[in-house]
Amino acid sequence: MGRPPCCDKGVKKGPWTQEEDLALASYVKEHGPGNWRAVPANTGLMRCSKSCRLRWTNYLRPGIKRGNFTDQEERLIVHLQALLGNRWAAIASYLPERTDNDIKNYWNIHLKKKLRTIQGSGDGATSIGGLSRCPPVSKDQWEKRVQADIRMAKQALTEALSLQKPSCLGDRKPQSSGFSLTAPITTTYASSTENISRLLQGWTKRSPAAQADMVAGGDSTSTEGSATVASNDGVSPVGLPDSAFKIEAPTREASEPNLFQGENKSAMETPFFISLFETWLFDDSMPLDDAAELL
C-alpha cells in the first residue's frame, strides 16, 4: 500500500496562486470533484492530486465559512470532540460551512488551551463537552449550565441545517429504530460529481424530487468525513439512505471518548451509539448524567 506515487517529483509545493486556484476551480466546475488524479494532468497544474483535493476541500469549495467561530459552533465542537474524539471529519459533518482542517486548527489553537485552563482550575476529572464534571459550582448549577450550552449548540446546528432544508428537520428527535435525518449525510457535493455540478449552477432550492433523487441515487464515490459537509449555498443534508450508514463513531463499549483516537476507522456497526448521541444532543430533557451513563 505505500504512498501514492503522485507526490514524489516535479510537483509544486507551497501556497497556491490565484491562477492555480482559478484553474482548479474551473476544472471542478466543469467536471465535478473526484478523480483527483486526473486534475493535474487535465489542468496543467504542477500539483499532486492530493494537493488539489486539499485545496478544493479546504479552500475553494463553495459554502465554506471563514473567520471566527461562533460561541455555538465552539460549544458544539467541544461537545462533539468529547464524544467522538479527534475525528475532525466526523465533527465537521455536524458543522456545515466548516472544514475539518478549520475545526482541527481551531481546536488545537483555541479550545485545547481553554479546556486546559478549565480543567486546570478543576480537578482534572473526566470532562464531557470539555467541561469538568466536578466544577466548583454545585452540580445543579453546573448541569444547568451544560444544558444551556447544549441547547445553544443544538440551536446552532438546527439553524445551520434548517437554513438549508427545513422540511427535513420537522421532527428532530431521533427514532429509536435507527438513524435520524439530523445525522451527517454522506452524499454531498464535495464527493459527488452530480452535486457539485448542480451546486455550481447556483441552485439554491431543491425540489423534493431532486432531493429524493440524491438519496435514491446514492453516491458511490462518497465516503465520509469532510465529504459529508454541506455547503451554505443550497446544499443541505438530505434523507439518509441505508447505504449511507457509514458515519464514523465510537463503539458503545468505549466509555472514554479520547480512547477513540487512532482506533480502527471501520464503519459503525450499529446505530445504537448514534441514536444515543443524537438523543443526548437533541433531547432537552435528557439529563447529562443519564446520557453519560448511557455512553
Next chain:
DNA sequence: AAGAGGCCCAACCGCTCGTGG
C-alpha cells in the same frame, strides 16, 4: 523603530481504508 517570540492558518506528510482488477 526593530528584533524576538508567539499565534495562526494553509499545506504537506504518512498512514489507513475502500475498491476494482
Next chain:
DNA sequence: TCCACGAGCGGTTGGGCCTCT
C-alpha cells in the same frame, strides 16, 4: 483472495502576520 491504486483522514509543520518588549 490478493494486490495495486486512488482517496480520505489526522497529525504536523512552514512561514506569514501580529504583538510585545
